Amino acid sequence: MFKKILIANRGEIAVRVIKACQEMDITAVAVYSDADRSSLHVQTADEAVYVGAAPAGESYLNIDRIIQAGKDTGSEAIHPGYGFLAENAEFVQRCEQDNIVFIGPNSRAMKLVGDKIRSRQAMERAGIAIIPGMKSALKDISKYKSAAEKIGYPVMIKASAGGGGKGMRIVYKEADLKPALEAGKREAKAAFSNDSVYLEKYIEEPRHIEFQVLADNFGNTVHIFERECSIQRRHQKIVEESPSPALEPELREKMGAIAQKVINVTGYNNAGTVEFLLDKDKKFYFLEVNARLQVEHPVTELISGIDLVLQQIDIAAGQKLAFKQKELQQKGHAIECRIYAEDPQNNFLPSSGKVLFLKEPSGPGVRFDCGVYSGCDVPVYYDPILAKLIVWAENRDKACRRMLKALADCVVLGIKTNIEFLKDLIGHPMFKEGKTTTNFIQKNFPDWSPPEKPENLKELALTAAAFNSQKSSLKGGRYGTEPKEVYSPWNKLGKWTIGGGK
Amino acid sequence: MDYEFIIDGALAEVYLDKKEEKFIISLGKKSFEADICWISENVISLLTGGRSYCFYLASDKKQTHININGHYFYIKEPSDETSDFAGGEQASEKDALFIKAPMPGKVIKIDVKEKQAVRKNQTLAVVEAMKMENEIKSSIEGQVKKINAAPGDLVDPDMVLIELEKQ
Numbered sequence: 001m002f003k004k005i006l007i008a009n010r011g012e013i014a015v016r017v018i019k020a021c022q023e024m025d026i027t028a029v030a031v032y033s034d035a036d037r038s039s040l041h042v043q044t045a046d047e048a049v050y051v052g053a054a055p056a057g058e059s060y061l062n063i064d065r066i067i068q069a070g071k072d073t074g075s076e077a078i079h080p081g082y083g084f085l086a087e088n089a090e091f092v093q094r095c096e097q098d099n100i101v102f103i104g105p106n107s108r109a110m111k112l113v114g115d116k117i118r119s120r121q122a123m124e125r126a127g128i129a130i131i132p133g134m135k136s137a138l139k140d141i142s143k144y145k146s147a148a149e150k151i152g153y154p155v156m157i158k159a160s161a162g163g164g165g166k167g168m169r170i171v172y173k174e175a176d177l178k179p180a181l182e183a184g185k186r187e188a189k190a191a192f193s194n195d196s197v198y199l200e201k202y203i204e205e206p207r208h209i210e211f212q213v214l215a216d217n218f219g220n221t222v223h224i225f226e227r228e229c230s231i232q233r234r235h236q237k238i239v240e241e242s243p244s245p246a247l248e249p250e251l252r253e254k255m256g257a258i259a260q261k262v263i264n265v266t267g268y269n270n271a272g273t274v275e276f277l278l279d280k281d282k283k284f285y286f287l288e289v290n291a292r293l294q295v296e297h298p299v300t301e302l303i304s305g306i307d308l309v310l311q312q313i314d315i316a317a318g319q320k321l322a323f324k325q326k327e328l329q330q331k332g333h334a335i336e337c338r339i340y341a342e343d344p345q346n347n348f349l350p351s352s353g354k355v356l357f358l359k360e361p362s363g364p365g366v367r368f369d370c371g372v373y374s375g376c377d378v379p380v381y382y383d384p385i386l387a388k389l390i391v392w393a394e395n396r397d398k399a400c401r402r403m404l405k406a407l408a409d410c411v412v413l414g415i416k417t418n419i420e421f422l423k424d425l426i427g428h429p430m431f432k433e434g435k436t437t438t439n440f441i442q443k444n445f446p447d448w449s450p451p452e453k454p455e456n457l458k459e460l461a462l463t464a465a466a467f468n469s470q471k472s473s474l475k476g477g478r479y480g481t482e483p484k485e486v487y488s489p490w491n492k493l494g495k496w497t498i499g500g501g502k
Numbered sequence: 503m504d505y506e507f508i509i510d511g512a513l514a515e516v517y518l519d520k521k522e523e524k525f526i527i528s529l530g531k532k533s534f535e536a537d538i539c540w541i542s543e544n545v546i547s548l549l550t551g552g553r554s555y556c557f558y559l560a561s562d563k564k565q566t567h568i569n570i571n572g573h574y575f576y577i578k579e580p581s582d583e584t585s586d587f588a589g590g591e592q593a594s595e596k597d598a599l600f601i602k603a604p605m606p607g608k609v610i611k612i613d614v615k616e617k618q619a620v621r622k623n624q625t626l627a628v629v630e631a632m633k634m635e636n637e638i639k640s641s642i643e644g645q646v647k648k649i650n651a652a653p654g655d656l657v658d659p660d661m662v663l664i665e666l667e668k669q
């Protein structure tokens with residue numbers, strides 16, 4: 001087993017992986033940029049290495065600096081988290097050259113699945129259903145016009161190198177194609193340093209269903225069931241759950257088997273996700289392989305009891321999978337909500353700034369994977385994800401109730417978040433019925449504003465504000481305004497030393 | 503003691519009076535008694551009529567953020583608000599003519615030139631923050647008077663990127 005692992009990421013996922021390493025008595029090395037000196041992942045790690053300026057291109061995306069940090073600290077392996085270099089085949093290759101184990105797939109498989117056009121071709125050859133679309137990216141922007149006509153509008157622009165909704169655009173008519181291509185290329189370039197984009201048929205009202213897979217280095221593969229991730233905004237997932245309300249056992253088995261086949265066809269190892277679109281008639285199409293640990297991996301962990309990060313580390317260290325497909329079962333129901341620093345009332349614009357106060361929700365079946373703390377700054381340079389709230393309960397109805405309560409218990413003051421929006425979303429009758437398609441938010445929340453607040457709570461809020469304002473006039477003073485030592489029993493002790501009097 | 507606050511854009515008056523160990527709170531015609539205490543720097547507990555409430559609160563330069571039972575309230579002192587208040591209609595017209603960045607970020611693209619006529623909802627510029635692009639649109643029909651930003655500039659929400667004028 002490894003003695004030291006470098007985590008080439010930041011935020012909640014870096015914290016998640018660092019904790020897994022520490023459980024295994026593996027020394028966890030964090031990297032940080034100028035914007036992250038005081039971030040949680042740096043505090044949590046055993047060692048921390050400065051890698052550059054705040055813009056990701058000069059730090060978290062800088063292959064040379066990350067590799068150098070790995071070498072300098074004597075790290076035997078690098079865990080890339082998600083985003084940044086997680087799906088960068090060149091980075092994987094550099095790790096392989098420098099004898100640092102990349103905790104993820106081998107570079108050949110990464111290249112194949114990372115190139116959406118080549119992977120589509122490979123799937124076609126293997127007889128796996130794919131969505132009609134372009135066979136390759138084109139240099140000349142004008143040629144996309146005829147390609148779009150051939151596929152038939154609406155078409156979807158997708159980044160050849162990407163995921164996470166970056167670079168994606170839906171185009172309904174020819175007039176919108178050129179500006180959408182330009183914007184898509186710019187976003188793809190900024191996110192993946194590669195502006196190549198392609199077109200495919202846009203399937204309306206589909207569900208987004210993905211299968212978690214694990215493959216060791218000896219050709220053993222399992223799938224750990226599905227996650228339904230249909231609740232998206234701007235192609236960015238917001239809510240994920242397992243099991244999917246749309247899958248019956250036979251369909252689940254069929255899709256799971258195809259997911260394993262995809263992994264075999266591509267020579268993939270370590271943890272990965274096979275994404276499908278499921279249409280209204282329950283026909284499913286291969287979408288892509290996400291060659292990384294997914295943001296939403298905790299959903300799978302809670303329904304299966306398997307720790308995916310520990311599995312990733314075991315597999316990368318050359319261990320065989322310790323279980324077989326038939327030993328796995330999906331137990332109960334798990335839901336994840338992503339807590340973003342954004343203002344749902346103001347067109348979901350990102351909100352950065354200081355988290356003045358944070359209260360983490362807790363309780364039976366509640367998990368909070370968090371990258372921030374009371375008093376921390378949320379920089380503008382990176383993804384706006386602050387934390388993930390994941391709940392588990394015996395069934396979907398109980399899981400929804402648990403999620404609603406946990407969202408109400410999660411308090412973030414100082415910056416705007418989507419927590420209130422998430423509460424409305426999980427509480428929506430269509431969500432309760434499991435009628436989740438990728439246009440759920442567009443359809444049910446075209447123009448969201450927070451629900452009317454109960455009048456008595458408004459009065460109580462004013463009372464609290466008045467109580468807060470009167471501070472010093474109150475007997476005993478406002479907590480924190482007078483020296484706290486006044487109340488401390490230590491003050492009455494006089495001079496003392498630890499271990500004194502021996 | 504009498505306090506004035508602005509909540510949801512409206513002025514509200516609260517009267518807080520200490521009576522032995524409890525407080526009498528008066529809001530308009532309504533009055534109630536409560537036992538209030540600080541739990542920690544950001545937490546207040548309030549008991550009234552046999553019910554228990556917990557408040558989480560924190561203040562920045564602009565306002566006090568309060569959360570009760572999962573609901574968020576933003577409360578300002580009236581003195582901070584006077585300029586905005588007096589503005590009213592004028593303020594919104596000012597917003598329409600002086601185009602500011604909606605959040606801190608980087609200018610990706612300026613879609614208009616000086617002296618160019620613009621339609622309502624026409625995209626004026628694209629600003630990127632946290633890896634998402636956001637289009638800034640005109641809320642009026644008019645003409646571009648002045649452009650103060652260029653692609654690549656880092657901008658704050660207080661900065662005027664583009665000045666428009668009505669035709």
